Amino acid sequence: MDWLAANWRTVLDLGLSHLYLAGVPLLVGLALSLPLGWAAKRWRGSYPAVVTSTGLLYTIPSLALFVIMPLVLGTKILDPVNVVVAMTIYTVALLARTVADGLLSVPDHVEQAATAMGYRGLRRLFGVELPLAVPVIAAGLRVAAVSNVSIVSIASVVGVSQLGNLLVDGYRRIIWGELLTGIVATMLLALVLDLVIVAVSRGLTPWRAAAGARS
Amino acid sequence: MIRFDGVTKQFPDGTVAVDDLSLTAPTGKITVLVGPSGCGKTTSLRMVNRMIEPTRGSISLDGQDTGRMDQAELRRGIGYVIQHAGLFPHRTVLDNIGTVPRLLGWDRTKTRDRSRELLERVGLDPHLGDRYPAQLSGGQQQRVGVARALAADPPVMLMDEPFSAVDPIVRDQLQDEFLRLQDELGKTIVFVTHDIDEAIKLGDQVAVLRVGGVLAQVAEPSYLLAHPADDFVADFVGRDRGYRALQFQATPRLPLRSERTVVLGERPDSDAGWLLVVDDDRHPLGWVEPRRIGGRAVEDADLHRGGTVARADGTLRGALDAALSSPARRGVVVDDSGALVGTVLAHEVLSAIEDTDRPERDEDDPVHGGAVAVAADEA
Numbered sequence: 001m002d003w004l005a006a007n008w009r010t011v012l013d014l015g016l017s018h019l020y021l022a023g024v025p026l027l028v029g030l031a032l033s034l035p036l037g038w039a040a041k042r043w044r045g046s047y048p049a050v051v052t053s054t055g056l057l058y059t060i061p062s063l064a065l066f067v068i069m070p071l072v073l074g075t076k077i078l079d080p081v082n083v084v085v086a087m088t089i090y091t092v093a094l095l096a097r098t099v100a101d102g103l104l105s106v107p108d109h110v111e112q113a114a115t116a117m118g119y120r121g122l123r124r125l126f127g128v129e130l131p132l133a134v135p136v137i138a139a140g141l142r143v144a145a146v147s148n149v150s151i152v153s154i155a156s157v158v159g160v161s162q163l164g165n166l167l168v169d170g171y172r173r174i175i176w177g178e179l180l181t182g183i184v185a186t187m188l189l190a191l192v193l194d195l196v197i198v199a200v201s202r203g204l205t206p207w208r209a210a211a212g213a214r215s
Numbered sequence: 216m217i218r219f220d221g222v223t224k225q226f227p228d229g230t231v232a233v234d235d236l237s238l239t240a241p242t243g244k245i246t247v248l249v250g251p252s253g254c255g256k257t258t259s260l261r262m263v264n265r266m267i268e269p270t271r272g273s274i275s276l277d278g279q280d281t282g283r284m285d286q287a288e289l290r291r292g293i294g295y296v297i298q299h300a301g302l303f304p305h306r307t308v309l310d311n312i313g314t315v316p317r318l319l320g321w322d323r324t325k326t327r328d329r330s331r332e333l334l335e336r337v338g339l340d341p342h343l344g345d346r347y348p349a350q351l352s353g354g355q356q357q358r359v360g361v362a363r364a365l366a367a368d369p370p371v372m373l374m375d376e377p378f379s380a381v382d383p384i385v386r387d388q389l390q391d392e393f394l395r396l397q398d399e400l401g402k403t404i405v406f407v408t409h410d411i412d413e414a415i416k417l418g419d420q421v422a423v424l425r426v427g428g429v430l431a432q433v434a435e436p437s438y439l440l441a442h443p444a445d446d447f448v449a450d451f452v453g454r455d456r457g458y459r460a461l462q463f464q465a466t467p468r469l470p471l472r473s474e475r476t477v478v479l480g481e482r483p484d485s486d487a488g489w490l491l492v493v494d495d496d497r498h499p500l501g502w503v504e505p506r507r508i509g510g511r512a513v514e515d516a517d518l519h520r521g522g523t524v525a526r527a528d529g530t531l532r533g534a535l536d537a538a539l540s541s542p543a544r545r546g547v548v549v550d551d552s553g554a555l556v557g558t559v560l561a562h563e564v565l566s567a568i569e570d571t572d573r574p575e576r577d578e579d580d581p582v583h584g585g586a587v588a589v590a591a592d593e594a
C-alpha cells in the first residue's frame with residue numbers, strides 16, 4: 001500500500017499505456033477480422049483455410065513476434081507500434097474465426113427472409129447479419145481482450161512500458177508492493193475491458209433482453 | 216400473371232425437385248401449390264423470385280422473363296411470406312414491416328406510417344409495434360410476416376405455408392382474414408401448403424404436385440373435387456370430397472318452411488318438440504325444448520346451441536350442415552343481416568343437390584382442364 005501511495009502516478013501512466021497497447025489492437029483486429037470472417041462465410045470452401053491460418057498466428061511466441069516486428073516493419077526497436085501491430089495479429093488470430101462463426105450463427109430462416117426481401121451486399125451484412133452475430137462476436141472479443149491484456153505485459157522485455165514493467169522491476173528488486181500492484185492492476189484492467197464489452201454488447205442487442213423478459 | 220414454362224430444377228446432388236412444370240397463376244387470383252412433403256412446392260415458389268434458379272425452362276412475370284431481371288430488384292417487387300414468419304429477431308415489429316420500403320429508399324416517416332397502417336390492416340394492436348418478434352405469439356408473428364410482405368404494395372405475393380405454425384382455430388381465423396384482405400387488394404398470389412383443406416378453401420385455382428415435382432393436376436377447387444385427374448389426386452383430395460364439393464355450390468332456391476319461434480326471456484306458448492329461440496331482431500340464438508323448462512320464461516342457460524346456421528345465399532354445404540347439426544333436424548336459414556328466414560330439412564337439401572350440375576369434365580386435358588381461364592389480353 002505504501003508503495004502504491006508513493007507511485008500511483010506511475011501506475012496510472014503505465015495502466016493507460018497498457019490499455020492503449022491492448023485496446024487499440026483489439027479494435028483494429030476486430031475491423032480486420034470482419035472482412036476475413038465475412039469471406040470465410042461467403043466462400044464456404046475458404047473457411048478451413050482462413051480459420052486454420054489465422055489460428056496458427058496465435059501459436060507464434062509473443063517475444064519472437066515483438067522482436068521480428070522492427071525487421072518486418074522497418075520501425076525502431078523501442079517503437080510501441082511494434083507491440084500494437086503484434087497484438088493486432090494476435091487479435092485477428094482469435095477473432096477471424098469468431099466473426100465467421102458469428103455470421104454463420106445467423107438462423108437460416110432469417111438469411112432466407114433477407115434474400116427474399118431483396119437484401120444484398122454491405123446492407124445485408126450491416127443491417128441483418130452483423131447485428132445478429134453480435135453475441136457470438138462479443139464472446140470472442142472478451143477472450144481476445146483478456147488475452148491481449150495478459151500478453152502485452154511481455155512487451156517490457158523489448159522496452160515498451162506498461163504494467164508489465166511493475167512485474168519485471170518488482171521481481172528484480174524484490175519489491176512486493178510493486179509486484180502485487182502490477183498483478184492486481186493488470187487483472188483490474190482486464191476486468192474493466194470485459195465489462196465494457198459486455199455493456200456494449202447488451203446495448204447493441206436490446207432484443208435479447210426483450211425476448212428473455214417475455215411474460 | 217406468373218407463367219411457368221417447362222420449368223425443371225435439378226439440384227447439384229442430382230435431386231429433381233421440380234420436373235417440367237407448366238402453370239399459369241392468373242393476375243389477381245390465388246393459385247395454391249399443394250402436395251406431400253418434398254414434392255417441390257418451396258422450390259417452385261423460390262424460382263419465381265430467383266432465390267433458386269431453374270435448371271431448364273423459364274418463368275415470366277406479366278410476360279417479362281424473370282431470368283433477365285436484376286435479382287434484388289425483382290425480389291423487392293414481390294412480397295414473400297416465409298414459412299414460420301422468418302421475422303428479423305433484432306428489429307421491432309414496425310421495423311420488420313418496413314423492411315422492403317426502406318430498401319426501396321422510402322424515408323423514415325413514410326415507412327413508419329405505412330407500417331402502422333399495415334399493422335392495423337392485419338388485425339394487430341398498434342401497441343405491439345414496438346415489440347420484438349420474440350415477444351409475440353406464433354399467430355401474431357405470422358400476421359407480421361404477412362404485413363411485411365404487403366408493405367411496399369407489391370402486385371405479386373409468394374406465401375410459403377404462412378399459416379402452418381398455429382393451432383387450427385387461429386389458422387381458420389387467419390385464413391378468413393386473408394381472404395377478406397385479398398378481396399380488397401386483389402394481389403396475384405402463389406400460396407404453398409401441404410393441407411388440401413386449406414388449398415381448397417383459399418385457392419381460386421389449386422395445383423396438386425406429386426413427389427418428384429410433377430404437376431398432377433391444376434384446376435379450380437370444385438373441378439378438382441369433382442374430377443380428380445388420377446388416383447393420386449383422388450387420394451390426396453380425400454375421401455369426403457363429395458361432401459366438401461358442396462361448399463362450392465351456391466344454394467338454389469330451397470323450399471323454406473316458416474318456423475315457430477320464441478323470443479329470449481319470454482314464455483313459450485306451446486310445449487311440443489323443439490322451439491327456435493330468437494332475439495328482438497329475429498336473429499336465431501338456439502333451440503329449446505319447452506317441456507323441459509316447465510312453462511317458465513326461456514333463459515340463456517336453456518339454449519341448445521349445437522346447430523349451425525346457413526345463409527340463404529350461402530353454399531349447399533352450409534345448408535346441409537345446418538340441417539344435420541340442428542337438434543330439431545330443421546336447418547336454420549338466415550338472410551345476409553343474420554335474421555331468420557326459415558328452416559329446411561336435410562332431404563330437401565339433398566334433392567336440391569341432385570338437381571345441381573357438376574363442373575363439366577374436360578376430356579382432352581385431364582391435367583390442365585379445370586384451370587382458371589386467363590384473360591384474353593393476358594394470354
Ligand SMILES: Nc1ncnc2c1ncn2[C@@H]1O[C@H](COP(=O)(O)OP(=O)(O)OP(=O)(O)O)[C@@H](O)[C@H]1O
Nearest residue numbers: 226228230232251252253254255256257258259409
Ligand atoms: N438445396 C438442395 N439441394 C438438394 N436437394 C434439395 C435442396 N433443396 C430441396 N431439395 C430437395 O428437393 C425436393 C423438393 O424440396 P422442397 O423444399 O421444394 O419441397 P416442399 O414441397 O416444399 O416440401 P415441404 O412440404 O416439406 O416443405 C426434396 O426432395 C428436397 O429434399
Ligand SMILES: [Mg+2]
Nearest residue numbers: 256257258375
Ligand atoms: Mg416447403
